[in-house]
Amino acid sequence: MAVEMRTPIPVKEAIERVIKIVKHKEVSTLPIEQSLNSILAEDVKATYDIPRFDKSPYDGFAINSKDSQGANGNNRIQFKVIDHIGAGTASDVTIKNGEAVRIMTGAPIPNGADAVVMFEQTTENEKGFTIRKSFKQGENIAFKGEECKENDIVLNKGKLINSGVIAVLATFGYQNVKVYQKPTVAIIATGSELVGPNEPLEPGNIRNSNGPMIESLCRGINIEATTYQIQEDNLKGCIDIVEKAMSEHDIVITTGGVSVGDFDYLPKVYEAIGANVLFNKVQMRPGSVTTVAYKDHNILFGLSGNPSACYSGFQLFTKPTIQKMMAAQEVYPVIIDAILAEDFKKANPFTRFIRGKAHFTNEGVYLEPSGSNKSNAIVAIANSNGMIILPSGTRGYAKGDTVKVLLTDHLSYESELNL
Template sequence: MVERRKPIKVNEAITKVMEFAKPGNCYQVPIEDSYGHFLSEDLIADHHVPPFDRSPYDGFAIRSEDTITASSSNPIRFEVVGEIGAGSVFEGIVNHMQAVRIMTGAQVPKDCDAVVMFEVVQEESMEGKSYIQLKRKVHKGDNISFTGEDTEKGTPLVPKGTYINPGVVALLATFGYKYVPVSIKPKVGIIATGSELLGLDEPMQPGKIRNSNAYMIHSQIKRAGGEPIYFGQFSDELETCYNQVNDALEKVDILITTGGVSVGDYDYLPAIYEKLGANVLFNKIGMRPGSVTTVAELDGKLLFGLSGNPSACYVGFELFTRPVIRTYLHANNPFSKKETAILGSDFPKPNPFDRFVRGHLSFHDGQLIATPVGLDKSNVVSSLAGANVLIVLPGGTRGYKEGMEVSVILLEDQEGTTMEKFMTTDVNSRRSRRKHG
């Protein structure tokens, strides 16, 4: 007899999985390698920025009080008594009606309180001395970037758990992080199951298909921030399979299998979970695709039994595995960002289960439009290539029409969101809006 499984809700499944998600350890990488990692400590300013009153332009540092009478009909003349390149300091004194030539980024002499740009003065030279002529009044502080104006010492700038983008790298460099504290990437194992699977270099055979899931998951793990380890394909023999899972588990932080979780005669995973003594959190979810997605836990390690169906496998990973990987990375917002968009085409077929449809998000006139890509069958591979969102269509008795508001899960986003926000739908009602409203 076929086992009858009771499906649980998607949010319930997420909650069960996340109870076992935990942050991993940290290490230091050279700043050149830090891009794309997650910061494992808060980044705090260790000095003021700028660290001194600096000139943002090439020009002349002067005392603003000397310019009170300057005008186009009354040009005033300053003697140029020195010159400061960026990185050097003017040690002398600047007196009444004197100026110092100053380069961008250099420290303003302590007697000066304004900088005039090269372009607004006339340079002159007389009897071996240099002068500038100025035809306008200058205010105290003009063209000076003051100490701490950008960032004061002690300011927390970037919180722990932030994805390191080029702007974060600029901050790390500014504050002297030659080495950067980052989260260790979790090792995520992949085992493919299915005697119908051919290796990529094998010729096509009747009844067989190539093993696309393992490589797809491999790159999904990379995108999520994990380190994929591919253990190859399962044997057809239960005992050997068991040993393969057992061996792999010792080498990874998270284990993913693809296929073999259904109720078919060759679906060994349920028997393997039992033999391992693993705690099966659920083995059926009220969703399409991916209803057979199974998650088990053994000694705190999570085993993701994803569907053998490419789209179901893809969706199962993004919904359940990705946030576990991001939690391991200390991400503040381990879940993919969920936003409201306008459905870009009709989706007339109703379904009692929540659906996650591969879609393409585009922008029209400042508004988000999500359009399903390709056919909506769980075995459709080609639709995945163009997908940058999953369109969430809650289960029910009605179909969906172009112009309706729907939630979308952003697949390429790095900012992420919290579990609470992810599990709350942004769409309060199924109100309809014009597509380009």
């Protein structure tokens, strides 16, 4: 039996091939409190001027600036306080010569006033207060519309809805917002050796861990994932379950069965269902046999059964696809420079992705591999917050070398209080 020949392509090209064919999903309308982390499918307009009215940005006194002219340390000018405005109320009075209104931050400027004196700039006395400097017209006033005007587009279609966007929507009284739908994911673990969490562990069996790992990777980015029954190494069963998953979800992730072994049926599944294979070999370790295919709107990820390779495949190919399907502008992983804290002497003809832990220190970002050579690969994933990228080459890497790291786990970045 001949071994199938595959042509390995560079990682970057592989990612770009996938992203190129991905289309975003339909638009739907959500209540704003359910829209966090979706992508805006409409421009958002200001429904009124901000500020809505001329207001005081400080606690102090509203005055007419003309009355302050000539004030200095040797010539303090006296003001009489005729009213008191808190935020949320307006004053009916009109300020006349030498008068002032005590005003709190956010309250509307009363009639006749054109400047605000901060408390710290006054000396209070029984009659009111004195000042020792003159004020300019408009000084310490936040003018109606100076931040934005009614009907201004304040947020553009395509923007990720973060907490600031939620605040903007709330400010302008929007209760619903149009967003791009998020894709849903089907997860199918393949391999006759795999058993589920409740099944007995017979000789030759191992428990399915890639399925739960992928499910939690999806959940971590707020993507709904459905786990299908574990598939034994059986071609007909695999074809049926993949077709069912494609009819129910946008993205179908299989783990295992993607190599060139006798029971690696995924290549035959892609053929049987008429999927277009974008690549089936990538210049990377682990996970060189990672395969991505598509048919109509479905994208199929054939991730390796090796847990490290499965994890890398999700981070490199699946996550950017999810981002693009939900119409995100930023689809690629964040990759930064960091300093290797250990030697990595082994040369490799393919780019290596090594599970690592980034430490953010005052002296820079340091990387340590999170598992040594023979340590448990899954434990190394658990102890990682990034993937150290060691490009292919004829030499290894030394402690102190600057290399790239793809950040994966934003909640477990070690950081000093670097202030």
